[in-house]
Amino acid sequence: MCLNIYLCMLTIVIGTSVSSLTNRLELPHPRQALSLDVQAQLDGLSSEKWQEFVSSGLDSINRQKRLEENLLSSKITVQNGSLSHVQLLDTLPNRASKEDSEIALKILKSSLFVYNTQCLPHAIEGDECRAYLENKPLPEGSVLRSECLMLLKSKRDGHHAFRRLLDHHYKNGFYEIFTEDRLPTAWSISMGLYEPDNIQKAELARDHENGNLNLGIAQWAQFLEHDLSKPVSQSMSNGSPIECCNQDQNKLQPRHYHPACAPITSEASGKYGRANCLNYVRSALAVGGCTFGGAEQLNQATGYLDLSQLYGFTPDDERKMRTFVRGTLKSTSNGAHLNDLLPTTADTDDKGHSFCAWGASANATCFVAGDSRVNSSPYSILVYTIFMRNHNRLTAELMKRYPNWTDEQLFQSAKAVNVDIYRRVIMREWLPEVLGSQLAAEVLATREPISRQSAPEISNEFGVAASRFYFSMLPSELHNLAKNGDDDYVRNQVLPSTDIFVLKDEIFRPRLSYTAKKLDEILHSVLNQRAMKMDSSYAGGVVWHENTKPTHADILAFDVQRGRDHGLQPYYKYLEVCSQVGRVTGWSDFEQLIPKNVLDKLKNIYANWTDVDLIVGGIAERTVNGTVGATFGCILSEQFAKVHQRHLQEPDLPAWAASLLEEYRYMNGSKLLCLNSELRATPQNIFQLPSASNLLIDCDNVV
Numbered sequence: 001m002c003l004n005i006y007l008c009m010l011t012i013v014i015g016t017s018v019s020s021l022t023n024r025l026e027l028p029h030p031r032q033a034l035s036l037d038v039q040a041q042l043d044g045l046s047s048e049k050w051q052e053f054v055s056s057g058l059d060s061i062n063r064q065k066r067l068e069e070n071l072l073s074s075k076i077t078v079q080n081g082s083l084s085h086v087q088l089l090d091t092l093p094n095r096a097s098k099e100d101s102e103i104a105l106k107i108l109k110s111s112l113f114v115y116n117t118q119c120l121p122h123a124i125e126g127d128e129c130r131a132y133l134e135n136k137p138l139p140e141g142s143v144l145r146s147e148c149l150m151l152l153k154s155k156r157d158g159h160h161a162f163r164r165l166l167d168h169h170y171k172n173g174f175y176e177i178f179t180e181d182r183l184p185t186a187w188s189i190s191m192g193l194y195e196p197d198n199i200q201k202a203e204l205a206r207d208h209e210n211g212n213l214n215l216g217i218a219q220w221a222q223f224l225e226h227d228l229s230k231p232v233s234q235s236m237s238n239g240s241p242i243e244c245c246n247q248d249q250n251k252l253q254p255r256h257y258h259p260a261c262a263p264i265t266s267e268a269s270g271k272y273g274r275a276n277c278l279n280y281v282r283s284a285l286a287v288g289g290c291t292f293g294g295a296e297q298l299n300q301a302t303g304y305l306d307l308s309q310l311y312g313f314t315p316d317d318e319r320k321m322r323t324f325v326r327g328t329l330k331s332t333s334n335g336a337h338l339n340d341l342l343p344t345t346a347d348t349d350d351k352g353h354s355f356c357a358w359g360a361s362a363n364a365t366c367f368v369a370g371d372s373r374v375n376s377s378p379y380s381i382l383v384y385t386i387f388m389r390n391h392n393r394l395t396a397e398l399m400k401r402y403p404n405w406t407d408e409q410l411f412q413s414a415k416a417v418n419v420d421i422y423r424r425v426i427m428r429e430w431l432p433e434v435l436g437s438q439l440a441a442e443v444l445a446t447r448e449p450i451s452r453q454s455a456p457e458i459s460n461e462f463g464v465a466a467s468r469f470y471f472s473m474l475p476s477e478l479h480n481l482a483k484n485g486d487d488d489y490v491r492n493q494v495l496p497s498t499d500i501f502v503l504k505d506e507i508f509r510p511r512l513s514y515t516a517k518k519l520d521e522i523l524h525s526v527l528n529q530r531a532m533k534m535d536s537s538y539a540g541g542v543v544w545h546e547n548t549k550p551t552h553a554d555i556l557a558f559d560v561q562r563g564r565d566h567g568l569q570p571y572y573k574y575l576e577v578c579s580q581v582g583r584v585t586g587w588s589d590f591e592q593l594i595p596k597n598v599l600d601k602l603k604n605i606y607a608n609w610t611d612v613d614l615i616v617g618g619i620a621e622r623t624v625n626g627t628v629g630a631t632f633g634c635i636l637s638e639q640f641a642k643v644h645q646r647h648l649q650e651p652d653l654p655a656w657a658a659s660l661l662e663e664y665r666y667m668n669g670s671k672l673l674c675l676n677s678e679l680r681a682t683p684q685n686i687f688q689l690p691s692a693s694n695l696l697i698d699c700d701n702v703v
Helices: 005-009 036-043 047-073 083-090 095-122 126-133 143-153 186-193 197-206 216-228 315-321 378-401 407-435 437-445 460-464 466-473 516-528 555-565 571-578 596-605 614-620 630-648 655-663 669-675
Strands: 159-161 264-269 275-278 298-300 477-483 489-502 681-683 696-698
Touching (some): 036 126, 047 095, 095 126, 095 143, 186 596, 216 378, 216 407, 216 516, 378 407, 407 669, 437 630, 460 555, 460 630, 477 516, 555 614, 571 614, 596 614, 669 681, 669 696
Antiparallel strands (some): 264 275, 477 489, 681 696
16 A cells, blocks of 8 residues: 555546647747857856855845844834734745745845846846846855755755746846836725725626626635745744834834835825835745846745645644544534534644734634635635535545544545545636636646656746736625525525625634534525626725725735736736737737726826736736636636646556545535535535526535
8 A cells, every 4th residue: 555645646637638738828938138248248257256246145134134133123023913914924934935035035135246246337237137147056165055955955845936927027137126116006006996896896786797606716716826826925034024014004214124125005195294004025035046046936835736725735734734533634623524613723832823813812713724824714714614624524434434544544545535626626617617618628638748857836927916816806795695484595685784794804813703604604605696707996805995094905906016026027918928919019909808998097007008017907808708818817727737737747546546536526516515514505516606507406415
């Protein structure tokens, strides 16, 4: 028998066709051509000079550490329960990420010394300088090179650089963000696109362009994002979080300004005449190779559909989630499988600061999982709970059939089956709703080989832009649907002024009294409430649109800022390679994809069409077949094709393991929900509203 049942059983062959993907899924990655003058200038530098660049970079890091000591003595760091704490939980780095980022920062600082002392004085453009340095190894014998090589040789569970579909886009070619002297601020973009919630709801009632999609489409998109993508913020050298705003949500004084700060500010005057401020700390850096070069960002997640958000993506994280009894995951047991909730911080060694943004005195439910984002919303908590319950349900079934199996055998087998079910729901049920059936079929049909030696990296464009489309589909509140006298749910009927929760009050601050019944109410409402259409207007619960001190974060502004932080190219660059538009020469070329009323907003916000951010252009497009527009459809399908190819290349299963997986192939989304909740019925397609073409399945008949 295989020692690690999960690894032996992980291979799932989803597609059957052998056709390749269309060209629109293969994006070019152009490389900067180097002139002979540039090569001659930089090739002529002595080995001693390259050592000097590294020493200068390390000196810069040491000066930064002294600044950090002063910040900590002045208590300039993220306080538990603050608004900045919410953002931190969404981008919380672990210790390994901090170590990766520290080495990568040393390499970047050394590279910037080359740029500032050798390239700029000789009029060598930043992009050209970076292209040269990307092929220049760190000096032989340097401590930095040794640290780098040791890191790359170590087991790096889920710690890899995001790959790039298009080249870096920085002011200096390396790391400097384009700021308001060139671009509108991220906050002003969010405010300029916002429409009041009542107008958005009225438009949704009139416009059925979004078809019959329910909120499950957005809920599962968030859960999926937690599996594949987690950009994390930089930390101080001692691990303390970085704060870029003061307690009054105003920008800090220059003496308290950390180099990793890029706060999101508004033009509105604050209490002291300074702009209102939301914390934004630049993303942790990643070591792609032991060469000089520009910034690459770290992904603290695996590039596989493996439920790492539930189980954890490192062995240590997984051990924290296990009971080591009968193969089960930890839970807050309430006497029966269907009543179990996720474990809470009260049940673990964590004090809650890594999972919820409560102050020290708060006494509330704070759940624990393999990812710090589990409490990002009740939608998220629900799906995590479903898969936790399903794992423990599977272990109970397996224990009855194989009473001699050890805890390890039960755990790994249940995990493998759980992952298999999850993958099939994502690839067979969710993906066609997002991409449309034709493009999703192309993803499943691809058989292009990928080198087994290369890491399964997630693209920057997917991780910080395209995968975030679902936020525009979330309403500000989840309605509590009416019940009749028999205590059955009356579907699609909404009682006035009855909401299960208001989203802005629950983001990383679970205020609900969580019970199994409450989760069933949330699940039922998710399946029966229409999703907002994907567009450029986010609900007020996830953006801050007032010219006053903010009380919650602005997700769209945050995503715009992060796209700039990660050096994504502007929207039109992706439009050129992802659509039939061809070469873009002006605003008129956007008209084929973006509605006129939205395009008029963009013209008022951006001074130039070349400046539109990828996330903004992507959400502004008309949807095509599925849930997203052409550009995001292109980026999403490119990524899922690579994820699918990786799954096809996993090791062949032993006969007994393949047989076990086959026994659970009857499971789909509706059966998963039925078997792990008290709902009486679920729609056949769990991502669409119940209808004559999407009939309800009686949960009593699901075995």
